[in-house]
Amino acid sequence: MSFLKTQKYSAFVSLIAIVQALQSGRIFREDKFRRTQLRLAAVNGEPLPEYCKSWFPIGLSSEEIDRPLSVTVLKKKLVLWKSVDGWKCADDVCPHRAAALSAGKINKDGDLTCRFHGWSFNAHGACSKCPNALDTLPKIGLSRMYEVREEAGLIFVWMGDKQFDASTDPPIPVPSGNFTNDTSWLVTIPGVSWESMIENSLDPTHAPQLHEGTFFSADAIPMKNFEIESSNTAGLKLTHSGYSTKNKDMNATRTFVAPCLVDVCYEFSNGKKQQFPLYFVPRTESTTTVFAGGLAFLPRTSIISRFFSDLAHIFFFTRESLWIFNYQDTQIMIGQDQRRNNFKQAAFSPTATSPSDVGVAALQSWLNTYGRPFSGVVSSSPSHSSSRWNIHGRHCSICTRGLLRINALQKQTSRVSFLAAALSISTLFLFQLDRLRLFAGLALFALLTSGFSSFLLKTRKAFLKGNKPTHDLWIRSDVFPTAAL
Ligand code: FES
Ligand SMILES: [Fe+2]
Structure with a gap:
């Protein structure tokens, strides 16, 4: 009897083992397929497919603009405009003779109008007006329209080849907490790679050292803990303790929601909380679009609050201190980008000799497992990022x-x-x-x-103005020459 029982038990265990083997074979095949895809994409220099199957922020919901905008995501040039039917996004190319539609305008019907010969396209991408047509309108429309949604005050675009499927595709990455469509975000486009930007956001101990003046190196203390709570396809969740006498009692979480959000939350011993959500959108191998939230601008709910919000924005963006801070970060990262492709292991996968390097090491191991947006990094000219107009003003309708x-x-x-x-x-x-x-x-x-x-x-x-350092309080010119570091 007991022999029979043992036999039944063994058969059951074997069945489970077979199912598991088949399952792991499937996973292995899928994984192999994905890796082959990644390799092929890497060879062609195209954005990697896993990154294309994602939502990316491309603009602000609060944008009050009466012209089309040019945006770039994963090297794809897109045009974003507000039609009578809401925000629309398409490939930035006119089907007539390939002019950039972002150089055009919005006509009185809310249709996108090409600057070259005046063809207009409606909210569905069909040609709605052609000044040179004798009787019938051309049958050709926009080559591709992208799915667009508004969430947490930002406009997101779905970059997948197929239509978004909520049952299988990753959701829109949103920060924790209550971020409504009235949230203020600030956009900047530094000439820095996505990888350097994300790394920087997971490396908090650089702040008191690099940003001397805003913070103080004399306040720096060794970080006691930096733990990886989870690392999976969805991203990384990291927790760490304070790193300066000013925040030594805090508990911080840094959540990387793949492929573009880093949600930073600080909780202090007195119960005070701070949150800094940051989106890093891979634009090209050498540029990243950054949306920074959590800044205390006024909500834009009425004409009066919009006026004061714009005033606060302009005041904030013409402050020297902000740009020095930004300059310190970008110039260091441009230097890293120049060395990144040849110098990978030693500098970019630290072996965590102190807990402070755990964030960067965890990110590098995540990227090695799940892939990077591009097959390499290209460094940009330091002068691009020395101009606040290049980095922010020209991309900002308020400015x-x-x-x-x-x-x-x-x-x-x-x-x-x-x-x-x-x-x-x-x-x-x-x-x-x-x-x-x-x-x-x-x-x-x-x-x-x-x-x-x-x-x-x-x-x-x-x-x-350029945002080069102007005096010694912020940055010492012998340490920071004006060229890339
Ligand atoms: S190229 Fe756009 S209308 Fe001719
Ligand atoms: Fe601005």
């Missing part, structure tokens, strides 16, 4: 609009100031000292308007 308004206002103010000065002098000649008050009033007005005009001129310059 471009602000700059145009400041320009127009400055011209008008300087005209008014000139006129007031001329009038005050004429008053002096015409009435001599009889109208002293009028003369003094006009002269004062001329002085004030000219002061305001030079303030506007200074603000305009601040928009377009």
Whole structure:
């Protein structure tokens, strides 16, 4: 009897073993297939397929813009525009004669209009207007439309070849907590590879050293713990302790939600919390689009709050301190990009001699298992990232609009100031000292308007200025020459 029982038991165990073997064979075959795909993509220099099967942020929900925008994701040039039916995204190429549609405009029906010969395309990508057509409209439409969704204040695009399938495809990566469509995000496009950017966000102990001035190296303390809570296809979850006397009691989590979000949460012993969600969108091998959230700008719910939010944005973005911080990071990373392809093991897969390197080591091991967005990294020119206009202003509708308004206002103010000065002098000649008050009033007005005009001129310059270090408080010029580091 017991012999029979043992036999049944053995048969059952064997059955499970066979099923498992078949299953692992399938997994192995799938894995092998995926790796072959990755290798093929790497050979062709194309973005790797696993990365294409994802949602990426490409713009801000709050964008108030009446022209199409050019965006690049995984080396694909796309055009984003707001139709009557909401945000739309397509390949940035006109089906007529291949002009860039992002150079066009939006017509009064909300259709995308090509600048070259004026063909228009509706929200479904079909040709809706052709100025040169005699009777029927051309049958050709936009070559490919991409699925677009709004989440947490950002516009996401689905880059997969097939339509998004919620039952099998990865969801939109969103930060933890309550990020609504009114959330403010800041966009920057530094000339730094995706890999260096993601690594930097998982390497907190560089902050007190590199960002001397904003933080202080004298405050740095060795990090006690840096643990990997999970590492799987969805990404990485890391926890760590403080690394400076200012945050020594904190518990931090850094969650990398593949392929583009790093959600940083700090929890202090007094119960205070801070969150810094960062999206890193692989643009090209040498550039990354960054969306930074959690900054305390006003929500954009009404005309008044939008006005003050724009003002806060412009004030924030013309601050020298922000750009010095940014400059310190980008120049170090451009230098890393120059060395990355030849110098991989020693510098980019640290063996974690201290807990502080665990984040970077965990990321490198994740990338070695699941792949990178591109087969290599290309370093960009340091001068691109030295210009705040290149990095941010030209990609930001608030800054471009602000700059145009400041320009127009400055011209008008300087005209008014000139006129007031001329009038005050004429008053002096015409009435001599009889109208002293009028003369003094006009002269004062001329002085004030000219002061305001030079303030506007200074603000305009601040928009377009390079962000090279200007004084020793932030960065020492002997340590940081102006070329790439
Ligand atoms: S190329 Fe676009 S209308 Fe001709
Ligand atoms: Fe801006």
